[in-house]
Amino acid sequence: MKEDFISDKRRVSYLAATYSRIYRGQSVLIEGDFGAGKTRFLHLLKPKKLHAVWVESLFNIHETLASILKELNYDTKATYRRTPQYLKTICNLSNCFIIIDEASDLDIRVWPYLKRIIDAGVPIVFAGLPKVRTYLSRNHPDILSRLKTLILYPIIVEDFIKQYKDIQQEAIEQIYMTVKGDMRKFKEIVTDCRDRAKELNQTFIDINLALEFLSDLPPQ
Secondary structure, three states, rough: OOOOOOOOOHHHHHHHHHHHHHHOEEEEEEOOOOOOOOOHHHHHOOOOOOEEEEEOOOHHHHHHHHHHHHHHHOOOOOHHHHHHHHHHHOOOOOEEEEEEEEHHHHOOOHHHHHHHHHHHOOOOEEOOOOOHHHHHHHHHHHHHEEEEEEEEEOOHHHHHHOOOOOOHHHHHHHOOOOOOHHHHHHHHHHHHHHHHHHOOOOEOOOOOOOHHHOOOOOOO
């Protein structure tokens, strides 16, 4: 885990909670804003007894069901007429769990099928923006009640500052505040700063160097 994430108590706790749920055949919703690290968190899920099946959230229902079975080496074709057959097969699966990243992009017609899978005890781990929970609370409260919602926040500055020993603490804090916690943008700016420091033959990035890149950012 250390190679993927800087030590963070919330993520360690969430990882344990997710394992506990999926081992019991229950499902989870990982919620977070852009840049919170939802996808990276999903990649940490490597339970010893369960096979992870990643599903593309942009598929329609028969493609979604067929792709789940294909991941498990079933010979399937994505045809609408086989949808009931595929759903029944998936509901009888064991020793696996399903991961759906970018759940905000799911076709609304897919949710009732996913409910059948959840009720069959096949765990699904969803990850998406807060609007996923908002949508479910309004349209499928029965599905939301079946999910344990874990809200993922960006790692705070104090937790990862020691990972950037070549950057002045004030510079790290300023970058973090400017990008409003978006870790993708944070890392992009850090990379730019390091490249610039290398050009200047500097081994340390101070606040003045960081401000060169922050001043070019559009207002958020």
